[in-house]
Amino acid sequence: MQIRNNRYTLKNCRFIVNYDKIFENTNIVIQDEYIKNLGREVEGDEFDCSEYVAIPGLVNAHTHTPMIALRGYYDDAELTEWLEKMWEFEKVFKTNEMNIASELAVMEMLSKGTTAFIDMYFNPEGVKEIAEKYGIRAYAGYTFLNRLFDPHEIDKKQRQLKASELFKPIVNVHSIYSTSVDTLKLANQLAEETNSWIHIHVSETRSEIYEIKKKYGKFPVELLNELRIVRKAQLVHLGWVANWELQYVTNATHCPTSNMKLATAGFFPFKELIESGVNVTIGTDGAASNNSLDMFREMKNAVLLQRYSYWDVGIKAYHVFKAATENGYKLINLKGGKIEEGYIADIVLLKKDKLYPLKKDRILSNIVYYSVGEHVGKVIVNGRIVYDENVEREFDKRRRELLGLLDKIIP
Amino acid sequence: MQIRNNRYTLKNCRFIVNYDKIFENTNIVIQDEYIKNLGREVEGDEFDCSEYVAIPGLVNAHTHTPMIALRGYYDDAELTEWLEKMWEFEKVFKTNEMNIASELAVMEMLSKGTTAFIDMYFNPEGVKEIAEKYGIRAYAGYTFLNRLFDPHEIDKKQRQLKASELFKPIVNVHSIYSTSVDTLKLANQLAEETNSWIHIHVSETRSEIYEIKKKYGKFPVELLNELRIVRKAQLVHLGWVANWELQYVTNATHCPTSNMKLATAGFFPFKELIESGVNVTIGTDGAASNNSLDMFREMKNAVLLQRYSYWDVGIKAYHVFKAATENGYKLINLKGGKIEEGYIADIVLLKKDKLYPLKKDRILSNIVYYSVGEHVGKVIVNGRIVYDENVEREFDKRRRELLGLLDKIIP
Structure with missing residues (x-):
């Protein structure tokens, strides 16, 4: 086609x-x-x-394509409860079934103007095949998530995952709270050796900050910096990040709709990030938490949330349009956008x-x-x-x- | 057709x-x-x-149809500056020109599932004709706005405005801050004598609260209560309303997108209002401040904003769907929705x-x-x-x- x-x-x-x-x-x-x-x-x-x-x-910088299977399934819970419900299904969700959902998501995104997407899930081989079939750029990988998978198994499978014309492997780490320092180190080494970047949910909720600080004595971004991960990482969400942590960040991705829908509160410091020279991108997140994969709606919601949070109109249409186009291509290291x-x-x-x-x-x-x-x-x-x-x-x-x-x- | x-x-x-x-x-x-x-x-x-x-x-409970002419015109200003810019154009905006824009808005709303709308502008005769032509329910009237019109002239014209099958006249008052107590009393008498309701922007910004309190020694809703207006009024925005003012309110309309885009901050107390038995409805506001007239997007944004403001998921899909359907028809006093x-x-x-x-x-x-x-x-x-x-x-x-x-x- x-x-x-x-x-x-x-x-x-x-x-x-x-x-x-x-x-x-x-x-x-x-x-x-x-x-x-x-x-x-x-x-x-x-x-x-x-x-x-x-x-x-448009570059959808953060999504979970197979979650289109769960669109509308469990929409009225806060993040922690919601995640438990998702993981419950994900335990029995088979790879070939994920691929069906990813294919639906790819058709949907392409038809709505998304030309590249960054995917965090468990079926990157399927995503690769689908991307080549439909002609969309895809960045995906196996995902470190200790509760569901042995990290060494992920490491091994990821090393076998090869790039193609439109597909590139990336190192997905679900989060600090769902892995361990050892896993983070393993993922970091993998990213270095495979010349990839780490794509990770960070500082999404207030309770995450509390848990990480309690466990490690550090804030999440601070910890990633100490592990020498943050510079080559794409940090997704950053709703609860301290201003002094921003100095460590290179790539940040905002998912305004998902954050609002899951009542994670906080706010993504869009203006401060761009003023610090961070490459800010935008993602829809998965269809189970948005529930749309439409980057036009996401650009608008990014402006709305900033204006609501800051009581000013500092973030304008061109900021989010740049984030969804030029910055998106900068993240995937192509001269596009x-x-x-x-x-x-x-x-x-x-x-x-x-x-x-x-x-x-x-x-x-x-x-x-x-x-x-x-x-x-x-x-x-x-x-x-x-x-x-x-x-x-x-x-x-x-x-x-x-x-x-x-x-x-x-x- | x-x-x-x-x-x-x-x-x-x-x-x-x-x-x-x-x-x-x-x-x-x-x-x-x-x-x-x-x-x-x-x-x-x-x-x-x-x-x-x-x-x-779906009932779009608050819009300004002719402002489709200004969609995309001045999108990056806060409310006060934005309003000055709108009024500048509105001084030279002729009635026949407004009707062109209203007709575009009616086609757009109808095609997106809006079956009734409540309009605040200056061309209700045109809106009536358009509504009958296209078969949509319209509620509109001349608007009290002392800076642009003599209130007695509005009162006189409004009394000549007659209902038809799908059109019903309502008494539009732009706001407390853009009229006077005398005008509010005039509008109230007009509403009583024409068996209509008052449709008014109230408590939209923090500076409005400050100005009204300074001038009248009262909060906006408190003042409307003292003037015996609030019971039969439809209060639009209510972003900066005190909890104790809610007892006076009968009808409240939320325009989440417009409020966010114009950086008015505050928040519409959706949950408290429905718990107080208030009839809560949803509106897109005009195309110059949204810029969409799509009630589906507005329902979603209403949930998102509440969840973001309250850090919880108390407001769910069925609340906003009820607001856009059953509550909308309750406001216009029809057994619909x-x-x-x-x-x-x-x-x-x-x-x-x-x-x-x-x-x-x-x-x-x-x-x-x-x-x-x-x-x-x-x-x-x-x-x-x-x-x-x-x-x-x-x-x-x-x-x-x-x-x-x-x-x-x-x-």
Whole structure:
């Protein structure tokens, strides 16, 4: 279902919207995996883009794709109780069943403009296969979680997991509180030796801070710093982080909807993090705690939560748009997240009729505050057209098949 | 574009979802404006409903329809500065121009499952005509706002405004701070004599509390109580209300997205209000402060904000679904907001394929936490089918015409 075309032109895009620069009625020439040119040139096949607004692909920096199986299952509990309920199901959740749910999540994310995602779960081989099949970028790995798995087993399996065109292995650690210092050290060594990064939930709840401080005499980020983990880690949540801990952080991911829904309180210090030079990204978290995988809704909620927490409007549309595009690509170490010459051709085309009033000085606002994933018309990843209305019909058929299978599994 | 059919059956609806009761594979018989029967009976024409989930129509309890003209215009300011900017444009915004924007908003709301809305602006005659044309329920009136209008002029015009099948006049008062005690008394008398209610922004910001207390020696709700206004009023926002003021309140409307976006802080005491027996409803506010008019997104954000503010999960999906359905109809004094025998036939059909995993014990969660307006397939108001895919094509044409006109007006 992916169309590979070595060279083509998206002709006359109504707008091209980067977080810092907007072009009007402009062509995008794509050559292999890259954006060759922006302007008036036409090369190769032509696709009329006049009914679309082009934006860089969105990176969902934190999710748990198989949890789409648990969407709507247990929505009215705080994090600790909720997690117990999730783990109860996860003990009997088989790999082939996880793959069914991951495939559903991939179709959903792609159709809503997500071009890359970072996944924490237990079926990375399946995710790899699905990513290559659908043409989405995926970053996944086995997950250190001592309650469910032997860490040495995880280490061993992770070393056998290989990269492919669109898939890259990462080292997933569920959290400090669900592992041990030995496991953290093991994961750190693994990340170094496999040239990967550590993706970990940190400082999500007040009780986590209390428990870690009681057990180790340190705050969570402080402890990760002492273990020399934090610099190459992607810290997810950071709702209860001390200002002095921020100096240690390189990558932080915000999941505003999930944090609010699970009543974790605290707040993610978006402004302080970007002022400290931290690469801030945004994730939907899993479908069991959000329950949407729509990055447009997530960008908006990130602004709303900051404004509510800080009593000011310091965080604006372009901050979250940058976080979901350029910063996302920086995290996965690709020259993407902008529609400019020489950048990776990961592009989302939004139906322009959905973005009214359509004006140059309002377009970014309307993308962040008004749009939803349903406004997406086409998606291009690595130069290939991987989603459009024809693909949607294929998705629809496949979705019915998969849901038939899923219905037999889910609680 | 409205289909009037005296008697028909929505056959075999996959689910029928009320906040307190869910039916499976059930028929809905509609006779004139009412739901005649739920069950296995078939009367009149048959419409296959097996691909749909039926929910009661959603009431958008607070909006400013013409502000769709300002969507995306000035999104990064706090309320006071933002309001100055809005008023600047509103001074030159002509009634016929407002009507263009209101018509766009009505199409948008209807297509996203809103069957009734409460509007505060300056073009109620236009709103009345539009509501009858599109078949949506509208509650609107001229607005007391001393800075822009002579209150006696408003009083006079309001007395000439008459109800029609779907339209009812209400007394709009912008706020305490933008009127005077004399104007509030005038509005109160008008509401009594026209058998209407007062729809007013109250206790939205901390500075409002400070200003009102300084000027009148009273808190806003306290002042409205002293003026004998509060019992028959619909109080919108209530972000900065004292617990002891709640005893005076009858109707309260929450606009979580707008409050967060404008950084008004405080919080709407959802739980305390319902425990005090107050009729709590939900509104999107205008498109310039949200910027969406999607009540599905608003229901979700209402839960998220409460959970974030209270550090607990006390407010659940069914609370906000009740607020948007049954409580909304209670406010407008109609026996609606539930799909049951004898209730008004205001019904929204959601495409069931969008609500996966589709299970009886997850369906309400997935409607509130996952759905967006784009999942709406058909809308029925007062027994008439007023929105479906054929109507959407008409909307599309009309939208293009109106946007062409709007482009010449907007800043």
